[in-house]
Amino acid sequence: MEPLRPEDPSDIGGYPLLARLGAGGMGQVYLGLTGGGRHIALKVIREDFEGPQALARFRREVQTAERVRSRSAAAMVGAGLDTPPYWLATEYVPGPTLRQAVTVHGPIPPDTCLRLLGALAAGLLEIHRQGVQHRDLKPGNVILAPDGPRLIDFGIARGEGQTQITQTGVWNGTPGYVAPEVVREQEPVPASDVFSLAGTIAYAATGRPPFGGGRIEAILHRTLSGDIDLDGADPRVAELVALCAAKDPADRASLERMLQLTAPYGTLAADPAYRRLVGVLPPLPADVREAVTSGLVPPGRTQAPAGMRGGSRAVIIAAAAAVVAVVLAGSLTARYLMDGGDAAENPSGGSPEQGGGRSGTPAAKGGTSPATGGARSPGGPPPDVILLKEPTDEFDEVRWTKANFNCQPAVRPDDMRYANDLQTSAPRQPYAAPTVDIGMRFKYARPSGYYLAAEIRPPAEQQGNGVTGVVRSKPHLYPKGESGLTLHYPADFKWEGSGSEAYPLMKGDWTVIWLHVRANGDAYYLGCDGFTAR
Structure with missing residues (x-):
């Protein structure tokens, strides 16, 4: 709250x-x-x-x-x-979403995954019997309530007899969880929710996106022709997920079959591991x-x-x-354009001013551009040299790791409306090239006059005392249209105000911090991503 x-x-x-x-x-x-x-x-x-x-x-x-x-x-x-x-x-x-719970606690124990599979199958079956398809089932749309999971966000659900509100060449859903027949622009069927259920449980079991990360085009290609990622998952979980993840909807197991196969594992609400995931919920004001x-x-x-x-x-x-x-x-109604695989995507709203933040170490002072000098107009572009102002001391410790596929410790973004809408891209498989592209986009928002910068942190074990290798880009205006912002390392991080020398892509886990930069040059944490170099 x-x-x-x-x-x-x-x-x-x-x-x-x-x-x-x-x-x-x-x-x-x-x-x-x-x-x-x-x-x-x-x-x-x-x-x-x-x-x-x-x-x-x-x-x-x-x-x-x-x-x-x-x-x-x-x-x-x-x-x-x-x-x-x-x-x-x-x-x-x-209660937390499934995505939040996995981010904090890591992959869910196998027996708990099987009970969760049964509970979600029961919920989907009940909704289907009322003539409604969910059409965007994913970890972020599952709330772990104390007495069992809840399906949320029916913003793109559709019941029998309701008119479809999509255009030719456009489909609804989330890459990595949307079914192949939906990607091919066929009419979604109830079995499409079963495919999304498979991806949701695979994420719960492994802590990784079911068809990897990276650019949307690559995720969709793996959805259409690759196998769901079940590496390291318990064989019992992997077997049931595979039954739900068949490419042809006719070959997928039914929800009734999932209820039969998961029944021996019992109910979810009494599961001690599930109760730990839900945690102690704070009291609400009466x-x-x-x-x-x-x-x-x-x-x-x-x-x-x-x-x-x-x-x-x-x-x-x-x-x-x-x-x-x-x-x-919030209804995240994803509409993905198939001409190039980009998503038309999320919320608007400016960033509120938030004083009292912790200041980082700027490469220059005064909130003016080294090139132009002088005061900045409130609505103008920020200076090239930015001043990091973060809300918590954990910011300096944030690192992305391949083991968890996320960044820890958690840092609260300054601009939650845009942070909730942030999508990032970086290589999701171990990477062995001298340069790398990193990207970000907002799912629905198309902000005007919104500047962003990125900070790159090399593997922690490679950072020295004098030259840390932590470098920042200049601020970049978020582009119009739907392509988002892409930066190139090390080229976009080699300049006099970067803060350090850009390291070559040595072996280890690299961290990418995305920052919102205001007109006066103050920069605030927006989100985090990373990749592994080998």
């Missing part, structure tokens, strides 16, 4: 807001409260995301949420669809007063700003009492 910001409303649809939960492709998600004291998740569609297709997609999400009645999915509480701000509310159940006391709500913010209250006629739909609900994550 994050505190409300000055621009946030005090309530949505008459529900008081207690905190921010996160941002997604279509909008912001808040923690709210009903009149009866139940916590709910409220998603508010972005003001700049109100084109006809976006609204049609959001309305379909509301229709799907209303339609699905399952303990494994979100129970509808209410929605506002008449006038902006458009919103959707579900009851809130806390009301606005507690939220003010805890710093989540600014003092005096108990009334909605003018125009917010009653601004849209709420369509309130009673939630089924027997349905256990789930936190509504």
